[in-house]
Amino acid sequence: MDALFTEVFLTSLVLGAVTAGIPLMLAGIGEQISEKAGVLNIGIEGMMLVGAYTGFLAAYGTGSFWLGFLAGALGGLAVAAAMAFFCVRLGLSQIVIGIALTLGAEGMTALLHHFQFSQSYPRLDAVATLPIPGLSALPVIGPALFDRPPMVYLAVAVVVATALVFRFTNLGLALQAAGDKPAALDAAGVDVAAVRTGAVLATGALAGLGGAFMAEVGAGIFVPFMTNGAGFIGIVLAMLARGNPFYVLTGALIFGACLSATTALQVAGVDVPTDVIQMLPFAAVLALLVVFGRRASLPPALGSHYVRGAR
């Protein structure tokens, strides 16, 4: 086995797991923010896809990955703004609008891709990395974790920042109140719609960033439908994480690790059907739920529109 499992190969597996995990993590964190504030954001898949498209477009057009990430976040934000307007301001069904936005985003990005790129399939160059002195010299995890594009560190920083906001700020309290008992938040003088709108927009920006990461770092190219259900996995991660951002991070890495494990086994010539391995993360989570049978801890007001003065 040692012929194959060299340091370089192991590094690549860890690196691949992280690269695959980060979009899931950003989507999961984003979804978590919405859900905490009481909005079930089913449109997240669409936000990711639009983010992937705008992110790629900007990075390709300007040559700057940073502008790409910015554009990705803005693209996700734009979809989220529609969601916020329809679901938070007007109170339309979050399910209907969420699915509509996802379908619309799939259609629109595929159409745009068809007219712009379907002959040329432009691809981006490699993203420059920012080695962290000292740590990047560690074997395997050094290059896989500490010699990565700055966006990787930033994504992890987003998780930490979100955890800090949840835990230590008035905003964190307001988010929790918006999902738990919006009427109480309103009575305390905080605009529930504003808090929820902000949460949905944050979700959009993070999902868009996740999509942009997938297009710029993960694939280096945009192709139609490329998010492939990552948004829905983000929803599952957010729901399982019971409000804790670090659980989202862990979950996303586990998903990434399962993907890398599939590849590792195949490359090593172990004949396990890919479908069986793909089932592993889901089966594992279900097994956990069966064994520990955790009570639902979703915010009580999740999914319901808040109208002041109605009961």
Added chain:
Amino acid sequence: MSALASHDHDAPAATEPVVVLDHVTKRFPGVVANDGVTVAIHPGEVHVLLGENGAGKSTLVGMLSGIQTPDEGGILVGGHEVSIDTPARALALGIGTVFQHAMLVPSLTVAENVALGGPALVRPDRRRIAEDLRRAAAEIGVSVDPDAPVGSLSLGEQQQVEIVRAVMRQSRVLILDEATAMLTPKGAEELGGLMRRLVARGMAVVFITHKLNEALAYCDRISVLRLGRKVGAIGPEALKAMGPKAATAEIVRLMFGSSAAVAAGDARPARTVPAGPAVLAVEGLSVPDDAVPVEAVTLAVAAGEILGIAGIDGNGQKQFAEALAGQRRQTSGRVLLDGRPIDALPVGERRKAGLRYVTDDRLHEGTVGGFPVALNLVLKQIGDEPFWTRGVERPATIADHARRLVSAFDVRTPGIETPVGKLSGGNIQKALLARELSGAARAVIFAKPTYGLDVQNIRATRQRIRDAADGGLAVILISTDLEEILELSDRIAVMDRGRIVGIVDNGPDARLAVGEMMSGVAA
């Protein structure tokens, strides 16, 4: 109009009003909730708003606290016209409100609830908040634990927290919408003292209550609403001049437009207690619960007897009642109905055996708000003949049944197809009583049956309870309102931390004995 408007005992006050509602009108679909109401709120006064259920009190409060905006008319604060379009605006204007229904976030601690609304990215200063909370609580003479999750507090405790929070905010105007409804008599008394102290410091207090004795005890000025209109007001001088008796009579006349005698709080009418065998017997009943487990409760009720269970809210009454009704598992003990053990039976079987339970949460447990009155009246008989034949609904039979009960129990509803949630609290309660008291009942458990009801509805409900006992049912009456217990019960048990700490016969000495047991003096 002239008949309604000609009862103003209000004299111009010495102080300038801090808030004036100037001819405000608020309409809801099909209803004028406030119709050209003018009310001036003065600093240094407790201003009591009175009126029956649905009279428009909460709507008026809603406009002051930014929950509703008036369709017509204006609001003046400090003499200037303002628009209070959000709760935030109300708070900024110094108007603090304790709403009728708890407005705290259950998953946050007391201190965190108080911190809500602070600048977004700032860390709430929990220590300072906790200190402020303790200080404000001490001022009112209550104690709150700043670190307690609100979800673990009883409704009464939550209401205390809300009052403390409003006091903390140093509002110019403090509105208390039925704030005493969840308090014990002692708590209510303390709150009254607090209101007096607050107005002594120049604050204005608006106090809404259905308890006339409370109103008279603490108020400086009274405004009475009826059907959305202000039908009268009594100023400080007039109040002093009238004395409590005359004032009460006048208020009742204003509220109900008749000389209806004040029934609630009347002395207990003489009843003959039949001493028969126990219909409902509870032996050593224990019920598990995270907060307040019920431990080894033993008691028995005979046919025609009313057994009152007194106690401060949150001392296991709910758990006990639910276990009796079969909604909760018990760990040990027996429950016998007519000598037959029923503790293994599910809810439906217990009901069929004749056990009825009138829950205290009419809105969220007793009824399905979005369903019509007619269906809610058969909610506990789904699938039973004659309303369903072989599982298929018979709408005509259900409608007949509903019409009969609606008229027999005087449920005021636009129709039997009206969603029950649209009715006022009093009428929802009547519907609930209609459902539980009809058919072949043997024993009934009433949980806080008159909470939040107006005087007339309270009287009607209490009469129902008496009638039920007179009709030969065994009645358990759970209430936090000691007056109610004393008025209705034949014997009184006191529940404290999940245990029955004593049972006494009702009589002249009962009040003292029960009061001592409730406050833990006698154990």
Added chain:
Amino acid sequence: AEIASIAILTPEAGTDYGWNQQGVDAAKAAAAAAGIEAIVAENLGYGDVRPTLRELGEDGAGLLIAHASGYNTAAPEIGAELKIPVAIVDRPDALAAGAVADYTCSGHEGAYLAGRLAAKMSRTGTVGIVVSGEPPSWNAQSVAFAEGAKAEKADVTVRYAVIGPAAYSDAAGGKRVTEALIAAGADIIFGQGNGSSFGMLQAIETGKATDGGKVYFIDVIGDKTPIDKGNLLSSVVWDLTPVYSAMIDDVKADKFGSRNYGIKLADDSVKLLKTKQIPDDVWAEIMKIRQDVVDGKIALTPKFDADSVHAVVTQLAVAAQ
């Protein structure tokens, strides 16, 4: 029978430099050559194409080309219903006179050459195969590629990885898996996929082999030269035009359904793409091998099932350790 038009149905857009584009372009070319019309229904996905088949039949198509293995149940059924001949892939046994013919294409002969080429040119001694899924034609090419590499150099290591089930558009997955193979030592990647193959290409363009040198890509079906950045070593190029032309001729001659069709090195319907990355001497050797295959001196049998692929690559992978 007379025939005025043919229709082709493809699951994805005909602009993928691959399977779909090859089908669409060839159908157009064959129709043009025969002086008839070609109706193109692209982007149909992998769902139910019966409505489209019926509609194309109603529109007068004299031959329905169902250009996806996912269509090979529906097409013969509708063909029978409408009495229109249909051409399908991946079901040679479905041959029915006047009704159904199969053109299971395998570039396995070309893939064999590609394997020979890869083994010759690999500096690290390791080559990789990345596929987005395991449809029969890719399986046949994967096996042939591995066998070719082995035949060229007995000690060559062949690494194989599937991106995931139904990962046709998973460009990020394509890149990740390709990077893993490169890290495992491969400096030449034989890639088969649709949208995902652009992810493979990106990984190759931005990655470095373990010896620090450039990584090369061997593509299938189409010719990605127009979008190449200097990493395209070759491609197993297919040309379906002769296949479709033969079908049209057979329909006209009322012989359709009497035989299946295929592509082969011999008539250049399968060929290896020459790029400037391939030194002339190497190319000359490859062409010699090509001749041997054409002449039957090298006998190749296509193996279409995934198990054969796994057996071959497992054996090779284990041998390498």
Added chain:
Amino acid sequence: MSSESARMTTSPPHLPRPRLGPHLHRLATVVGPVLAALVLAGLVLLALGVDPLAYYGTVVQRGLLSPTGLQASLTRMAPLLLIAAGLIVAFRAGIWNLGGDGQFLLGAVVVAALGPALVGTIGVWPTLVACLVVGAAVGAVWSVLPALLKAGQGVNEIITTLMMTFLGVSFANVLVKLAFRDPGTTVPQTRTLDVADRLPRLFDTTVSSGLLIGLVAVIGVHLLMTRTAFGLKLRVVGANTRAAVHAGLSVPKLTVAVFAISAALSGLAGAVEILGVQGNVRADWNPAYSLTVVPLVFLARFNGFATIAFVFLFSVLSIGGESAARRLGVPNYFTLVVVAILLVLLGLAEYLDQRRRLAGK
């Protein structure tokens, strides 16, 4: 803190007995947004340089007016209706079964394996009946875990059903590739049920009798939920769990029943799709019908008849759209955009309608 499930919307309003007036009114609130959606999507078409009128003409022509198009639309409805029926039961009972795709697919795979195996020995009709039953049963089995977790432990069903769907899709592939594979072909797919052995077609058309099964299911479910004691029990559980407990309903049992019925209908949809149309299942096949049906059922406010109308509209759009896309050179993706715009505008219309009703008309 609360064992209640997430509420997606306020619980469905109790339906008064149908009268004609409201139905016409409802129709008006559908037609308006459909027209508006067509105008909006038409603008997108113009931007793409395509004549919107020609496009819509083709959609209507191919999806609705031409005999084959209409037949295709009606056939497409069958699985959608069955899935919708399952969703109506679940959503009205307050259970957010988002696992329809997994249940559908596994039902389909097992039926595809069973059908060809049985038909030779027990004949066509017994095979069809057995397959319908088995498909429904398989769907139900795939919901047992979410049902027990929900009923017993209060684990949120959105998570568990989504997971079961991800798992189910992969598992279906494993079954096709490893267990039920047709040895006669290199393509990983199950054996094929002959056209002659499938569900009979209606009259002289290509419309599968699956349509009838779907219609019966939706109407049956509608009557079950609105006219029977069992349906009322489920609605009470959905509207207010505490009231259900108070009324003596066995919430866990009813919860399991809801999952079973809902998932069985999804599984049945899979069976009908295989027996009526496909004849076999290929590896990696996943039409993902469930996710598109969810918003339709919401827009229909869980009403069976409105659901039928929305499913029909959707089918016409997707059948006609496929055709129009090809004829006018618009990539097929455009249909997705039309559906998205339509969903948003229908939602918006419902909002405006509700506001007008609140304002007291």
